Amino acid sequence: MDVPLTLIGSGMAALGLVRQLRERDARRPITLITADSGDDYAKPLLSTGFAKRLPPERLAARSALEVADQLGVVVRTHTRVTAIDPAARRLSIGAETLPYGELVIATGAAPRVPFAIPEAVATRVFTINDLDDYRGFYAALEALGRPARVAIIGAGLVGCEFANDLVAGGHAVSLIAPEATPLPRLLPEPLGQALGAAFGEAGMALNLERHLTALEAQGSQVAVRLDDGHALAADLVLVATGLAPRTRLAAEAGLAVSDAGIRVDRQLRSSQPGIYALGDVACVAGVNAMYVQPLQASAKALAATLAGTPTQVSYGAWPILVKTPLLPCVALPPTQPVARWRIEGEGADLAALAEAEDGRLIGFALTGACVRRKVALARAAPALLV
Ligand code: FAD
Secondary structure, eight states: OOOOEEEEOOSHHHHHHHHHHHHHOSSSOEEEEOSSOOOEEOGGGGGGSTTTTOOHHHHEEEOHHHHHHHHTOEEEOSOOOOEEETTTTEEEETTEEEEOSSEEEOOOEEEOOOSOOOGGGGGGEEOOOSHHHHHHHHHHHHHHOSOOEEEEEOOSHHHHHHHHHHHHTTOEEEEEESSSSSSTTTSOHHHHHHHHHHHHHTTOEEEESOOEEEEEEETTEEEEEETTSOEEEESEEEEOOOEEEOOHHHHHTTOOEETTEEEEOTTOBOSSTTEEEOGGGEEETTBOOOSHHHHHHHHHHHHHHHTTOOOOOOBOOOOEEEOOTTSOEEEEOOSSOOSEEEEEEETTEEEEEEEOTTSOEEEEEEEGGGGGGHHHHHHHSOOSBO
């Protein structure tokens, strides 16, 4: 029997690839190995579930068993790959070794927590990066039986989306970040101020330009100490301080990696023959975009390559839609040096246009009613990967 094509991971990248492959090749043996439950779910929905009190099972479209059945693949759940031997084309799961024909690494990205979480508060401090994490946080909210006081550390995309969602769900949210405005890497300051104002009007407490100094147990609560000497009392703490591609397996196997992910070319080929990477873990020709459209394009291109038609992936000018209904935001962060930002609009309806020295549009950020300009502006902006 053929040695199977093996995928590590069962997130949107891995399952997207298998779906694309099955359209081209219904018979090839495929094995999927995943450290989690293997449920098929859309990760972007994690930060929209608390407003509607959606139980975790409502976020999973199908179970691992249904995935295996539907796609005709072998799925091994709650199974962590511990090593890859590219020369022998084998991988290890603890003491067990498994041969692979070709290997696709789709291990995603893990939360980056830049401080140690003290044991005394560990059961009340969370990150939410997959369905199992959502299960844990959802259970903690339900166990309280009343609206929670939640301190969120970090005001990037993930922190802001959960902040908006939890406030909409009736919880009392404090948002803590060292920057002066929310979404600092996506929104120039006037637009970030507009988002901060919308958050404030909804009752959120903003603790900006503040660093966390300690998390301490205080009865059944957590005292969140800040560098201005204040302490906030929280039932639960959500840490949203960024994600780092899970490159350890690849690095230990001798594949070329950087902080931005496993280095692959536009055919998603790593530095080792027969090993590919895609999704949040992959840095494709120098770009790791970490959102859905690029991974879908990568899945399509890699499926074609694996089915015998070598295909390069291209990324368009795909803006990021931030799920903050209190003030909708869209951004296409510039990837070239910005000569100036031109700000247009008024109130919370703002457009910030990033221009190169020669006046070319190289990125943008939009808030409120201006988000409807996204399609026209994206047409004029440069693609992420041509
Ligand atoms: P993951 O979904 O992280 O999957 C990684 C898989 O690898 C998992 O199955 C894991 O168990 C497995 N794994 C890891 N290590 C091992 C190992 N050693 N052995 C076996 N298995 C292993 N993007 C958008 O475009 N729009 C949005 O609105 C949006 N919202 C988001 C909201 C949140 C809260 C978050 C966290 C992200 C959001 N994103 C959004 C980003 C998007 O969801 C991700 O880019 C995408 O889901 C990444 O998919 P992935 O398959 O690469 O990684």
